Amino acid sequence: MTVDFYGNFILENIGIINKICRAYTDTEQDYEDYFQEVCVQLWRSHSFFEEKAAGFTGWLSTFA
Structure with missing residues (x-):
C-alpha cells in the first residue's frame, strides 16, 4: 500500500471504514x-x- 493511497483514501475515510468493519x-x-x-x-x-x-464513500460501500 502506498503512502499516498493510505493518506488520501484510508486515513481520510477511516470513520466509514471502521463503521463498515x-x-x-x-x-x-x-x-x-x-x-x-x-x-x-x-x-x-x-x-x-x-x-x-x-x-469515495459510495464506492467504498461496494466492498462491504
Whole structure:
C-alpha cells in the first residue's frame, strides 16, 4: 500500500471504514482481520475508482 493511497483514501475515510468493519464483525480479532482485508481490496482496486456523485464513500460501500 502506498503512502499516498493510505493518506488520501484510508486515513481520510477511516470513520466509514471502521463503521463498515464493525457492522460485519463480532469480535476484535474478526474486526482487525476484516479491516485489513477491506484496506487491501481498496488498494487493489483503487485504480478503478471514478469520482461520481457518491464519491469515495459510495464506492467504498461496494466492498462491504
